Amino acid sequence: MKITASFLQHFRKEFIFPSKDVTHFFPQHMAKGLNKMQRTLATVDYVIEVHDARIPLSGRNRQFKETLAVRPHLLILNKMDLTDLKYKRNVIQRLKANQGVQEVVYTNCKQEKSGTVKTLLIPKLTEVLMGTARFHREGLDHYNILIIGLPNVGKSSLINAMRHLHSGKGKATPVGPHAGVTRSVLEKIKVSHSPLIYVYDTPGIMMPNIEDMDVGMKLALCGTLTDHLVGYDMIVDYLLFWLNSHGYFKYVKYFNLSQPTDDIFQFLSNVAKLYNVVEKRKSPSGEYVYKPNFDLAAKYVLRAFREGQLGCYNLDEDIVQSVTN
Template structure:
């Protein structure tokens, strides 16, 4: 298949990877417990996701945690995703009775929609809501704390109240109430980002890691970079050759590393390529948005249906639960075989 204006003639159409990445440190389990303890005192839960991975940033665990509590889904980092995905995602979520909004914490107007949503509910019943409490949940690094700071800036003109950072796992415990509006009084609770204990699909895990949801030292940077290259080659509108100032587009990560290392001077003594430094540069370039707006999830009808069938209806099993289920299935098969033999 020809992409990149016909320069590249051989491009992978499929990316396969078997090994999944799991990251579920203790503060996440503790965070879930704190969320569950606070839920009764909360009027609205804002489930924050990443607009670059509208499906892969859904953590099915939140279905269990949030239960029947009133929920708004916010797709943050909308500045890094193509605008045309918004209508598709809205439609798909509407089919599942879920209202969604898209935000970018650097754009006040987009964040204001979130504040307006809370204010509308609060004003609708001031007796029931003498103060309106919102809990912000989501996977790590989707921008929960940044959203709170933006809401506070817009609502009461005050500075940063929650710590933020370009790596996942910055918020490690639930915050106390943060005031973001005087009238009606609206308070927010920041929470630690929560990952699935076990991500069944390895490519979903790669996408989450690539967008910064999993620590880089836990994921394999070479695999993340290879997947990124695969996606870039499938996006004819993105000219990564121009952005990276390399000679030739390629579908081979080793070839890309070899070209890029020379361009950025990532060479060790003796001229040997500094692979790690080059891979990190490539990943950073993507995460900074320099390649332009890119959605890593396929959003055609079939892909969306497949995703919801696989991961939403059946909450993923933990690694241990998965092992136990496989052992039980094996025992069952052996039992059936033994029975069949006896019958014969």
Template sequence: MSIKRNLSSAEITAAFKPRLDFPKYNVTLANFHGHHRVALQKMRSLAPQVNLVVEIRDSRAPISTRNGLFARVMGDIPRLILYSKRDLSSLKQETIQKWHPDGNALSVDCNSYSDVRKVLRIAKSMHANVTPAPPLGSHLLVTGMPNVGKSTFLNTLRTAGTSIKKKAAPTGGMAGVTRSISNEIKISSNPPIYIFDTPGVFVPHVKDERTMIALAITGAMRTSIVEPEIQADYLLYRLNLVHPDGKPYRSFLPHPTNNIEELLEAIWKQKLKPKQRGGGYNPTGAAAFWVDQYRQGRAGKVSLDNLDEFESASAIEEKLLDDFEMDFDEEARRWKQPFLF
């Protein structure tokens, strides 16, 4: 007679193999709204005043948070790429240098004065090299997908350059806090340099479900667009590829798992059930809690993108943008009034 026994956590960990593929979920691949289109139109009308475009991408999803629309709208204006939330990401500066051999990209923490001063030095150097000097000062325009840290960056930059601590732009943890382009905000008096804050603008269409899920996890859209359980499952998939020992969620579960339900139930029992008055297991609440932990840097540092796909993603992005048409003159006629800033 054979005797069955439960495997220990150590035995489960030793035998564990992470998933190499992620299932296809039925999620929408678009989240482009009317105010995104209006923001692009306003950016285009501001282009003659802009000396430098600062495009911010989220380093937790550095490929998914690119948006080729900005380059198309702003044309040949010099561009600086900032990979934000450095403190929450595993993205290395060496990888960024490989992607941008011309040196026009930096890894930054938008709350760090030392990091944003690097941008201020670049802006001042650019101003000094313009002959004759711009009579109304130099102008920067900050762009990016929703919730990549644009307003946080602007506030920190303004304080670093002028010592003014009052916020110039509202901030928040989800998309849609900034809804319109700001008036010019002074970030330096000597030399005179100003910056425009802009709303986050989504791409017209993402390339696949994984990209949409990654954007949802970073907070680039409302939670209801992609179900929290799907976000949690993708986060588990990405974490297991880098940490097959399950260390990032070991405080909830003593062994690694590919089963998101097993992890969510463990999270619910430990973190949410003790706080509830009545009611049963809530997987949606557990999933939202865990994804939020990741956003705060408490669930491991892992890229939500396959970083080896950077070059191929560029070709896919261009193909998707080819299907997007925007007649700026027609847009101006449609709104029947000049844009005031």
């Protein structure tokens, strides 16, 4: 069907955020990791921050700036296969001009044979390591790299890709689709023999305070916040609002809908019917009724979005366009 402006005129123009505050999420292991990470800087030659390419301008931990300021650093925008790359050049310009980033590399570290790790990241890393004064670490036979970033942005996937590329060995650190897979405070892993390079894998560390709810919901959409703490249906409702307001309707065909919808419960009911996820409940009259399982339906939607099945998007496209227009 042809989707007209008149059809969409009754859709929401703004998102009403939940009463649940998602701007405060800082578990004890994150505080411990941040403190130990800062104490480790004296033994570090280089810092790599990994961030999600779908939110390149939002959600970076401001506390990392102090860490990045004292060592050469690189920002990796990972999961490039899931973002809209038409904004790539403007994003890099914005990061360098306004967020103090020295170097930016887009990668897809989930694929260990990714050409970006081999052709872009490793040469840049070697160039900087060999050309940077090491001060009190001069004369040592190895280099230490600190890997930092939010939860579930691909830090462990990066380490595994680097390790596999140089040594042919398998995975050194566990990876997963959810936030909080890496919990050890600082784990030292060899990723190269020549030059001898070790990396410190750190747990994902959120900001103690996220700047606003809009950023918080973007982080939740990308899986850097724990889904059940925010609410599966709330995250999907934000996704539905964002897709509709930006004119992206691939979800209609993917979930076999007849037309776009702005009603989260109607949407999840259709998804539940499609995947046959219903709950059997007993009514007050004693009869059994079948109701859609909204949480399970929402999980199907989130998985489809996070795997790129609903399209590849830059959730910060409004920010990028406001800067470049």
